[in-house]
Amino acid sequence: MNAARPEAPTDVMRAPEETRLPDGFAVRLASDVHRSRNGGLLLGGSPMRLVRLNGRAAKLLASGGFTVSGPTSAAVARRLLDAGIVDPRPPEVQVAETTVVIPVRDRTDMVERLLTILRCDAQTADLPIVVVDDGSRDPERLAATACQWGAWVFRHERSLGPAAARNTGLRRCGTRFVAFIDSDVVPWPGWLPTLLAQFLDPAVGLAAPRVVSLDQGGRNWLETFERTCSPLDMGTREGPVAPLTRLAYVPATTVVVRRDAVLGFAADMRVGEDVDLCMRLHEAGWRVRYVPAARVAHEHRTDLRRWMAQRAFYGTGAAPLALRHPGQVPPLHAAVWSLAAAVLLTNRRLAPLAGVLVAVAAARLARRMPDADAPVRAATLLALGGLYGTARQLVRAATRHYWPISAAAALTSRRARKILVAAAVVDGLLDHRNSRSSLHPVPHVLVRRLDDLCYGAGLWWGAVRNRTIAPLLPRLARSSRSRDQ
Numbered sequence: 001m002n003a004a005r006p007e008a009p010t011d012v013m014r015a016p017e018e019t020r021l022p023d024g025f026a027v028r029l030a031s032d033v034h035r036s037r038n039g040g041l042l043l044g045g046s047p048m049r050l051v052r053l054n055g056r057a058a059k060l061l062a063s064g065g066f067t068v069s070g071p072t073s074a075a076v077a078r079r080l081l082d083a084g085i086v087d088p089r090p091p092e093v094q095v096a097e098t099t100v101v102i103p104v105r106d107r108t109d110m111v112e113r114l115l116t117i118l119r120c121d122a123q124t125a126d127l128p129i130v131v132v133d134d135g136s137r138d139p140e141r142l143a144a145t146a147c148q149w150g151a152w153v154f155r156h157e158r159s160l161g162p163a164a165a166r167n168t169g170l171r172r173c174g175t176r177f178v179a180f181i182d183s184d185v186v187p188w189p190g191w192l193p194t195l196l197a198q199f200l201d202p203a204v205g206l207a208a209p210r211v212v213s214l215d216q217g218g219r220n221w222l223e224t225f226e227r228t229c230s231p232l233d234m235g236t237r238e239g240p241v242a243p244l245t246r247l248a249y250v251p252a253t254t255v256v257v258r259r260d261a262v263l264g265f266a267a268d269m270r271v272g273e274d275v276d277l278c279m280r281l282h283e284a285g286w287r288v289r290y291v292p293a294a295r296v297a298h299e300h301r302t303d304l305r306r307w308m309a310q311r312a313f314y315g316t317g318a319a320p321l322a323l324r325h326p327g328q329v330p331p332l333h334a335a336v337w338s339l340a341a342a343v344l345l346t347n348r349r350l351a352p353l354a355g356v357l358v359a360v361a362a363a364r365l366a367r368r369m370p371d372a373d374a375p376v377r378a379a380t381l382l383a384l385g386g387l388y389g390t391a392r393q394l395v396r397a398a399t400r401h402y403w404p405i406s407a408a409a410a411l412t413s414r415r416a417r418k419i420l421v422a423a424a425v426v427d428g429l430l431d432h433r434n435s436r437s438s439l440h441p442v443p444h445v446l447v448r449r450l451d452d453l454c455y456g457a458g459l460w461w462g463a464v465r466n467r468t469i470a471p472l473l474p475r476l477a478r479s480s481r482s483r484d485q
Contacts, residue, residue: 013263013284019203021074027086028065032237041371043378045084046239046246047477050369065089081201082287084239090197095123097176098196098256101169102151103162104183105134108142110299111183115149123192128152130169135159163265163273166252170264179256184299186214187254194294195256205261205286206278208241208250209294210234216299221439222307225447226300228435231314234290241278241288243328244475249275250288254296261286266324272317279325308454315458322470331401332474337361338390339476345391346419358383392430395423400452401459401472424449 029035033044039058042051053061057076060066065086068074080086100118104111111131118124129151135158136142146153154168166180177199179192191209198207211232216223232251241247252265252274261281265273278288301307321329332339338361341354358380365379372378398406398420410417428445437444463471 013261013280013286015285016203016205016261019078019285020071021068021077021081021201023068023070023074024091025074025077025200026065026067026089026091027077027081028089029061030085030087030239033085036371036373038371041369042085043382046242047244048382049083051080051083051085052371061086082240084245087238088198088201088289090200093193093197093200095127095193095196098127098179098192099169099173099175099177100124100127100129100179100181101132101166101173102129102181102183103132103134103165103169104136104142105159105165106136106138106142107183108136108138108145111142112145112149114181114183114185114187115146115151117187119149121187121189123190128173128175130154130172132156132165132169134162134165160267161270161273162252163269164267167264167267170259170262173259176259177256178259178262179254180252181254181296182252182298185211185254186297186299188295188297191254191294191296192256195291198289198291199256199258201287201289203285203287204258204289205281205284206241206250206255206257206288207294208234208255208288208290209296210236210290210292211251211253211298212295214297214299216302220302221443221447222304223300223302224439225437225444225451226302228437229431229448229451230298230300232298232300234292236292238290238292241290242282243279243325244330244333244477247290248329249278250290252277253298258286269317269320271313272321275317275321275329276324279321279328308450311451311454312458312461315455315460316462316465318459318471319462319466319468322473323466323468326470327473327475329471330473330475331471332393332397333477334390334393334474335361335386336476338386339394339474341387342391342394354387358387361386392427395427396452397474399424399427399449400456403453403456404460 030044033042035042039062040053042053056072060073060076066073068077077086081088102111102114118129131146131151131153133139133142133153133155135156139155143153152172154172156165170178177196181187195207195209198204213227213230232253234247234250239247241250266276269276281288301310318329337357341357344350344354362379362383365382366375369375369378406420410420425445428448429441431448432441432444459471463469
């Protein structure tokens with residue numbers, strides 16, 4: 001069946017009509033949150049903040065979590081959940097009122113694999129499935145495969161991109177929830193009910209699983225690298241998704257959305273449409289959740305040429321995103337003091353001044369948290385942690401977003417060359433350790449740097465094509481946040 005050309009969604013989304021968490025909805029203190037001995041001071045979330053609890057709130061969270069049972073506990077849970085201080089623990093739900101949408105161009109064999117898995121899983125076997133053919137070269141074969149498994153097929157006569165294909169599928173859905181899943185994905189058992197449980201929170205508009213690597217039996221460097229460093233894998237820590245945080249977006253490789261919340265993807269975007277959707281939902285007041293307990297496996301590219309092209313393609317999306325959402329996708333986001341201190345550390349004679357900045361920042365933090373168990377020690381560790389995080393951002397930006405400038409500096413200055421090489425190697429080794437990659441450190445560093453070069457090249461090309469420097473502009477942040485509950 002042919003489909004008319006979809007229109008780009010309007011930028012205005014409706015806000016959720018209800019945000020109160022229902023009775024019976026449980027929350028649990030996030031694993032990375034630090035709590036004072038008396039339970040009244042919490043440090044965590046993203047961006048990191050200090051949260052002071054009043055007596056009633058501290059009592060609710062005394063055991064590490066609580067279940068909503070009235071307006072007061074619902075209000076406390078809502079604030080802590082939105083701050084990333086607690087994680088949701090909703091009750092289990094049955095899969096219902098959900099349509100699966102598969103946008104695809106060609107890849108008939110992958111569609112058959114995915115449909116086989118969905119229809120053989122008792123939890124998804126009876127769900128309506130919509131396959132949107134985005135200009136495949138052999139539409140008859142794709143349609144026959146989809147119909148064999150009881151899926152509806154809608155076709156674009158020419159390729160309009162994944163965003164437009166998802167919008168076509170979305171408009172054909174009459175269910176409360178829509179699960180978008182790409183054809184090169186293999187869902188793990190239990191993925192869908194785990195995500196649907198998040199929607200017991202009436203403010204959640206989108207929930208996404210963790211995207212892990214599909215074992216393809218290969219042994220080349222790229223496949224090994226992708227297992228732990230894929231840009232689609234957002235890691236093991238769950239949390240709220242919001243701009244300028246640890247989880248700034250989730251990929252649309254697999255997502256479940258509330259039909260009333262999502263008007264559609266930006267059909268004029270061929271890349272970055274998932275980031276744009278997350279940002280528009282956030283701006284409208286909807287919550288977006290990342291749920292690594294639900295998992296799907298993705299068949300990553302492992303051919304060098306196609307892999308490099310994909311990374312560069314990702315980079316081209318930075319400019320349109322920066323124009324649509326000013327200041328929300330900066331290459332560097334740091335406090336002024338930590339950025340200045342990180343730069344000073346590159347000069348031996350000025351390095352002591354970096355220590356002065358850290359000491360001043362620690363003193364200010366200590367004054368803001370006198371009720372901490374050890375204010376001076378805690379503040380010093382936080383200040384050092386802030387400096388370390390900014391230094392890592394600065395190195396990554398120099399070797400990824402700004403590498404043409406860094407390369408030009410290295411060609412004209414021996415000192416700049418030494419600093420750049422040392423930073424690139426150290427950053428790559430730290431990335432190897434933190435990702436727990438099974439790849440040998442040397443090839444890991446080489447692939448990481450190649451990843452950054454390709455992405456940066458795409459970013460600069462996108463900036464030139466869109467005649468903007470917006471994706472290259474850093475953003476300076478406030479040094480800390482504090483909030484009372």
